[in-house]
Amino acid sequence: MRLRFKQRQRREDDVESRLLLGASQLSWVTTLTHWVSEHGGAQLVGQALTPDDVLDADFDLLVLDGWSSLLNRRLVDQVRQDGAAVLVLVNSQRPEAEANRLRDLGVTLSLPISSSPEQIVARASEVAAVRRFTDSRPHQPQPAAKSAGTTPGHRLVVALGQDGVTEVVVSLAAAAGRFIRPTVLVDFDTVEPSIAQRLDLPIVPNLLIASDHIRQGRFDADSVISHPGGFAVIPGLANTREWDELTSVEAGELVRALRERFALSIAVVHPILEALAPLSGLEGRFDVGRRLVELADEVLVVGAGSPVGLVRILNSVADVRGISDAAVRVVVNRMPSDRFLRTEFAGELLRTFAPASLTFLPFDRGGPQGGVGRPAARPGPLREGDATYGR
CATH class of the missing domain: 3.40.50.300 (P-loop containing nucleotide triphosphate hydrolases)
Structure with a gap:
């Protein structure tokens, strides 16, 4: 697994994502932290205890578990407004109920809580690649009077x-x-x-x-x-x-x-x-x-x-x-x-x-x-x- 990951890291089109982890007592935080420090593939920004920690940080993906106190509609909307994304690790034993709850919270990315660190990093790289592409596109402003559906x-x-x-x-x-x-x-x-x-x-x-x-x-x-x-x-x-x-x-x-x-x-x-x-x-x-x-x-x-x-x-x-x-x-x-x-x-x-x-x-x-x-x-x-x- 390590060899395959290192080969993937050498690809020119691979993007290193900035991860912010929601503080949790579950083992996934420690496991993911150790895995990233050993294998790379992502940059750990830190752990967030409060909403202010989230809003003050510069990251591509906020990773939370389904029991986090940070998981609310207001914070999710603010993160998405800033161009970042939220990934929630959910209880795989209740997929339908969790999907409905996350939909109400505005969360579009989720993985089972049992997912491996490599799966989380791979999803984070996808998010970072999309964000880098969006930020790098040349902006071509249109005249206000020609904007479709907008009252001049x-x-x-x-x-x-x-x-x-x-x-x-x-x-x-x-x-x-x-x-x-x-x-x-x-x-x-x-x-x-x-x-x-x-x-x-x-x-x-x-x-x-x-x-x-x-x-x-x-x-x-x-x-x-x-x-x-x-x-x-x-x-x-x-x-x-x-x-x-x-x-x-x-x-x-x-x-x-x-x-x-x-x-x-x-x-x-x-x-x-x-x-x-x-x-x-x-x-x-x-x-x-x-x-x-x-x-x-x-x-x-x-x-x-x-x-x-x-x-x-x-x-x-x-x-x-x-x-x-x-x-x-x-x-x-x-x-x-x-x-x-x-x-x-x-x-x-x-x-x-x-x-x-x-x-x-x-x-x-x-x-x-x-x-x-x-x-x-x-x-x-x-x-x-x-x-x-x-x-």
Whole structure:
């Protein structure tokens, strides 16, 4: 066996793979480590104890056993997004059950736990060869207007904030729907979704259903809700406890699908964009929002016209700038019309950050006056402002 392996190693087209092993108490880790150190054929990067160990390592193939605590859909998606692969050593006594479980986890490579080290290294070499070939192919960019199935000039606007962001994006979607067709409003806030409640929409279809339709290859008009205001809507999660059912990779796939059908996508995300530590118990809680900001063409930060609102705006801008270089537009909601106050607010903001645009939305005095048995508030300057932004 050793002689045959050495002869295979001398072939010019053979590729040495970089292996990362998931820490395990089973004997396959020790056996594979000793075999590679004696025969070669692969480079052992190390052993991973935590998800951070995996994400920080440079490897071609992550090898885990079926009982590893690292084996979850989120980590598998992140590894595949980086261009690497995951190989799982499974219990050969239950092949059908294991195959179904791995399919749900997004794993496409598996071998029986009884496989020899040479079989594992051979599979790793195949993965490395494919990856090297893919990375070495010359990139030939195509003009965006000629890309099949992509709406020319599509824009992704990501909105976040804590002071009236729902009202702002709904008004923006309605205005854009009149001037920029087609337009879709998507609630990517996995903590406090509010679009469906604000527009009195059913909870089906929603974010998870639209993502499922993409995986099944049938994302169409039934995956969104058509609103009478002239725009489409994808409501948020029906239950915020299901936040871990949508990964950042799936959120990116949904954005790509929206680019094919809409000219403008307005996405709402939660204002917290922190990358939580693995031991916090909430790892990945805000990954969807971070991914949307990474993909955004423009970021809309909404805040109130007050000292507290200014602090929140600056905090949000700092978080966005740590993730993306997209243009940041600031919208100050419920701002008094006093010119002195607006000048002071703008001056304090510009001392720290210069946004691509700064917009003050007037305080609608008719809102607090409305109520049961009272006439609706008359249309004010906000409608004209929406129409201008929509153009």
